[in-house]
Amino acid sequence: MGSTQLDQQTSEPKYWHLKTVLTEALDTEFSVGQALPNERELAARFGVARATLRQALDQLELEGRLQRRRGVGTTVAPPRVGVDVSPRRHTWPGAPGDAWVTTDCAAAPPPTAVARMLDVHPDEPVEVVHRVLATHGQAVATEQLYVPAGVLTDSGPLPEAAGGVARGRRMLAWLQELRPDSQDRAVELGSAGAPEARRLDQLPGAPVLIVTTRYTAAGRTVAAAVATYRADTCRLTFGTQGTVSLSGS
Amino acid sequence: MGSTQLDQQTSEPKYWHLKTVLTEALDTEFSVGQALPNERELAARFGVARATLRQALDQLELEGRLQRRRGVGTTVAPPRVGVDVSPRRHTWPGAPGDAWVTTDCAAAPPPTAVARMLDVHPDEPVEVVHRVLATHGQAVATEQLYVPAGVLTDSGPLPEAAGGVARGRRMLAWLQELRPDSQDRAVELGSAGAPEARRLDQLPGAPVLIVTTRYTAAGRTVAAAVATYRADTCRLTFGTQGTVSLSGS
């Protein structure tokens, strides 16, 4: 990355050109985990203001090429990890290390969007199971699973009001027995709220992929989940599924 | 949004607090399509620098709450449109207006990532079909479908070397006959390159959801597609699919 200065000629923004130059440097002269020079030095080297350089770094971080940690520095990020989110039976409780881990369970009123999905009143508390997914020792996703009280009444397996992890596990086991017969899923871009950011070891506002799932059994919505994946470090994968067709005109 | 000033006390960043205030205002005092005051005015009203205000607006735009157009202004964005990306037969050529439209077809060397997926040499040209998806008159996605020459040799349906739309349609029809038996799909965050940005009516660098698909027939990779969806305006949906199970510990 011996580049010094950069001569503009077109009306292409500086930060855009800068990003292109840096991308090329990352591809050819850097290896995963390697540290970049600090921002002040890089800005000086390219002859731009630090804010402009940061605009380029912001994009590279968004694309998962860089990893920045306050007080530490900027390093070349490893390729994104693929996380399977296909609606099929996959990992199970006793699996190695790469599986969802239940961290808590408590009753709370659902967000309005979730309330609408579950068709319950926003003020009425529902059971919320909190889970976390980690790979390679790094948290990559958190999830809240919402189950309306109405679904739990018949044969509800919550005799003692023991809150916490044990209760969460019990809820999952019970939902298992319910055998949900279908699910609708959606993926969209969002930004991490304060609690999610803390759980994912990120700064608030960091870009995340939000996966919302609606579970139905016997034509009835029995649960809804909102999972938050780190957009910088992971790629959501959907496995092979039956015969398909290309369409369009 | 009568708010004036804002008194900090915690170490919460100003732009974050600002975003919270604006979000609330959007929920209660604004309706879809309504214009916000301009950035200089808003900044003054909240007693912050314009750059700080913009940091808050950037996030709201990322979350799909706002729509900003240079030279025009900032308006409240409509809810994101759901785009079905489930691997099932859905819309067909003659469908209303909401379907993929083939815009071009030509031979070109694939990006390295695609070359690896197709297991071909990065310098060897492959057939590329360009398509665009629009909803409500707005382009929301573009796609490049890559088909290696090797797959086309046997009974290749490209007698005349007629480039362009007609050829693209022919390619799709032919792939249809091939009856791909499975597909692997992945979703990740990216930023729009110059050509994608132009086709999607956005600025370069805008956040997009990148969906890569690998089509296989008879255990062989016959094609790969890279689709780019506007992250601000759409939500990718995956329909109901068979029995499932919740897992974890």
Place this chain on the structure above:
DNA sequence: AAGTGGTCTAGACCACCAA
């Protein structure tokens, strides 16, 4: 021509981490 959002600057200070 006027008004909008987009880019850019040259500083400053803060929060965090490691030595």
Place this chain on the structure above:
DNA sequence: TGGTGGTCTAGACCACTTT
């Protein structure tokens, strides 16, 4: 304590759209 990235300022100019 020194170095890093994160936040913030008060300007300036540019590209674009509308009138």
